[in-house]
Amino acid sequence: MGARSSGAFEVTAFEPEETDEEPGATLGRVRITKEFTGGLTGRSTVRMLSVLDGGGGPAAYVAVERFTGELDGRKGSFVLQHAAPGSSGERLAIRVVSGTGAGDLAGITGTFELTVDDEGRHTYTLEYELG
Template structure:
């Protein structure tokens, strides 16, 4: 069946790559190291450019906690994507939650329910990223 005739309940896969720029924000009292733990809190703005089956930009904010244990940290982020997904125009919001425990990574990125607009209204899905040879690649399993 051609892509534009795929039943809406069928899971589809979007793949491609993106570039990301993280812009640290000024430190406030909440970003000081937690006394006795060495954990440093931070905040960054995210700026992304997507290519492939997702074409567009992502803008968002990230909160981080970096511990003094090597390779251990956590982050949460909210990111609004604006552009096209397999040629359908609109926007939606990703919710990120990630942890590293001595280098072992866990990452969950999914579409915020009800956040789709335009031709992307009703979008649901899970985004998986990987870094290969310094390039950010993605696979996005979604239903629309």
């Protein structure tokens, strides 16, 4: 990747929209809003589908997230795709969806790494190219 940007974000809203509870698993749909600081400055809206296992623990999720704001001084927007296949050590994958960049961020591609520390603070690193 050509450039790297990092910073933090805060979840400012977590709004469950639907829950389907059955024996063995709970399916959920939620809308999440985030505020970003650092290399990304702006806000995003996440649409997430999740699965909790029979014990109520996280099992898997998929999501799409639209970021709008600035990336290293460039104004625009793009969409991230999240996929967490399970809770058994599988790796969370988040990528910029090709073709979703707008404004100064048209043509963006890349990967997004998310970290949550022991106190619940969220940080990110975005490796990207603008083409």
